[in-house]
Amino acid sequence: KNQVEQSPQSLIILEGKNCTLQCNYTVSPFSNLRWYKQDTGRGPVSLTIMTFSENTKSNGRYTATLDADTKQSSLHITASQLSDSASYICVVSDRGSTLGRLYFGRGTQLTVWP
Amino acid sequence: EADIYQTPRYLVIGTGKKITLECSQTMGHDKMYWYQQDPGMELHLIHYSYGVNSTEKGDLSSESTVSRIRTEHFPLTLESARPSHTSQYLCASSEPGQESTGELFFGEGSRLTVL
Numbered sequence: 001k002n003q004v005e006q007s008p009q010s011l012i013i014l015e016g017k018n019c020t021l022q023c024n025y026t027v028s029p030f031s032n033l034r035w036y037k038q039d040t041g042r043g044p045v046s047l048t049i050m051t052f053s054e055n056t057k058s059n060g061r062y063t064a065t066l067d068a069d070t071k072q073s074s075l076h077i078t079a080s081q082l083s084d085s086a087s088y089i090c091v092v093s094d095r096g097s098t099l100g101r102l103y104f105g106r107g108t109q110l111t112v113w114p
Numbered sequence: 115e116a117d118i119y120q121t122p123r124y125l126v127i128g129t130g131k132k133i134t135l136e137c138s139q140t141m142g143h144d145k146m147y148w149y150q151q152d153p154g155m156e157l158h159l160i161h162y163s164y165g166v167n168s169t170e171k172g173d174l175s176s177e178s179t180v181s182r183i184r185t186e187h188f189p190l191t192l193e194s195a196r197p198s199h200t201s202q203y204l205c206a207s208s209e210p211g212q213e214s215t216g217e218l219f220f221g222e223g224s225r226l227t228v229l
Contacts, residue, residue: 004156009154034218041222041223041225042222042223043120043204043206043220043221043222043223044157044204044220045220046217046218046219049217089156089157101173102159102218104156104157104158105156106154106155106156107154107156109154
């Protein structure tokens with residue numbers, strides 16, 4: 001069964017600190033992995049998309065890594081800001097069908113305190 | 115910033131009412147989607163469209179219906195709302211090309227509460 005598991009479910013950190021969010025998946029055959037940021041009451045916004053051949057991709061203070069062998073990804077946030085408080089969703093796509101299905105994780109709820 | 119818009123953002127209605135959630139995008143995307151999201155849960159695909167006059171049901175069974183008469187417009191309708199329909203509804207569209215690799219743009223969502 002294709003699944004995406006994220007950990008931790010929630011995380012509280014102090015402003016200025018770094019943090020790492022985890023995503024494990026069983027989706028096969030793998031096409032790409034995306035990280036989205038979703039502010040409360042808003043729609044998700046894309047942070048990164050990584051294909052099989054990419055190990056690392058950065059977007060400002062956000063750095064995503066991908067290990068396609070172990071089927072794990074992480075999202076590292078550097079020097080956190082209050083505006084980083086949001087849910088971070090890992091999404092994995094397969095390439096086994098013309099639909100190219102997307103499998104969503106439940107998200108990690110990050111809270112940054114001043 | 116994505117040019118995809120949803121209205122209303124918030125809606126509180128009584129049981130049995132008919133409602134339509136509007137979704138419009140100005141990016142010329144052929145592919146559009148409706149997702150349902152409950153607090154702390156993953157997004158579930160309920161409807162999608164590959165273009166005008168194309169609509170398909172998604173993975174999650176839904177009593178809602180959709181239409182795609184114009185490329186930019188993808189409304190979702192509930193003929194008779196029930197409390198079980200209370201949820202956040204997210205509309206999205208994707209760039210041309212491979213379904214699995216195209217960037218996915220989301221609207222701000224419509225929060226529906228049925229009393």
